[in-house]
Amino acid sequence: MKTNLVIAIDGPAASGKGTLARLLAERYRLPFLDTGLSYRAVAQMLLSKNLPLDREELAAEEAGRVDLGRMDKAMLSLHAVGEAASRIAVFPMVRRVLVEKQRAFAQNPKGAVLDGRDIGTVVCPDADVKIYLTASPQVRAERRLAEIEARGGTGDLETIRKDIEARDARDSGRADSPLKPAADAHLLDTSELDIDAAFTAACAIIDKALDAGS
Numbered sequence: 001m002k003t004n005l006v007i008a009i010d011g012p013a014a015s016g017k018g019t020l021a022r023l024l025a026e027r028y029r030l031p032f033l034d035t036g037l038s039y040r041a042v043a044q045m046l047l048s049k050n051l052p053l054d055r056e057e058l059a060a061e062e063a064g065r066v067d068l069g070r071m072d073k074a075m076l077s078l079h080a081v082g083e084a085a086s087r088i089a090v091f092p093m094v095r096r097v098l099v100e101k102q103r104a105f106a107q108n109p110k111g112a113v114l115d116g117r118d119i120g121t122v123v124c125p126d127a128d129v130k131i132y133l134t135a136s137p138q139v140r141a142e143r144r145l146a147e148i149e150a151r152g153g154t155g156d157l158e159t160i161r162k163d164i165e166a167r168d169a170r171d172s173g174r175a176d177s178p179l180k181p182a183a184d185a186h187l188l189d190t191s192e193l194d195i196d197a198a199f200t201a202a203c204a205i206i207d208k209a210l211d212a213g214s
């Protein structure tokens with residue numbers, strides 16, 4: 001019987017990684033880390049100090065100050081912070097510092113669920129189960145808009161879709177740890193799956209992998 005379980009969830013912007021990862025962490029009673037927040041935290045620190053986003057050493061210095069246990073999702077969820085995060089995420093020095101912290105989190109004796117862009121490829125290449133979650137850009141933009149509207153905000157679907165596509169292009173196109181499925185990842189397209197159906201499909205993938213390993 002396996003006593004330690006590491007689950008890696010990767011995928012493009014607004015594919016539902018965080019939503020799924022959180023549900024899986026509850027289901028399998030594992031600690032959960034949204035690694036995107038760590039890149040957002042670095043960006044937020046630079047923005048709040050009026051520091052430029054294009055200086056690798058400065059960004060790496062701020063990365064050293066990130067405390068994974070004290071990241072405030074609500075504060076970091078601004079669109080502008082996500083954009084800035086994807087700019088500093090291209091820097092190898094920043095990635096090195098954050099990946100070390102993320103790996104330490106994944107070393108929890110129980111295991112962990114981590115979501116991001118490079119979990120299955122770089123942070124936890126030996127994860128027990130890797131899921132690459134995706135959905136069409138149109139569906140992702142519709143979900144993002146619904147989320148904004150549910151919070152009382154407004155947005156333009158076309159603009160959101162273009163932003164999502166631009167973010168995906170930057171994340172997939174960078175030289176260090178680009179967004180891509182690990183060779184042994186299970187692909188899960190949720191374009192036509194609601195949250196419950198996506199969760200059920202992911203649990204089936206995980207339970208099958210656990211059965212095969214036991």
Ligand SMILES: Nc1ncnc2c1ncn2[C@@H]1O[C@H](COP(=O)(O)OP(=O)(O)OP(=O)(O)O)[C@@H](O)[C@H]1O
Nearest residue numbers: 013014015016017018019143147190193194195198
């Ligand atoms: N299968 C699904 N069906 C419908 N809505 C979904 C589904 N999965 C996630 N959502 C919704 O889509 C939105 C984006 O999901 P979420 O924030 O989990 O994505 P993400 O991949 O973590 O985003 P980011 O790239 O910003 O980290 C949320 O409003 C969430 O409730």
Ligand SMILES: Nc1ccn([C@@H]2O[C@H](COP(=O)(O)O)[C@@H](O)[C@H]2O)c(=O)n1
Nearest residue numbers: 035036037039085086089116117118171
């Ligand atoms: N493992 C990761 C996680 C995130 N990033 C970068 O951070 C940006 C913001 O991430 P969100 O998931 O919170 O939207 C994202 O666009 C990536 O550039 C990363 O590089 N690696």
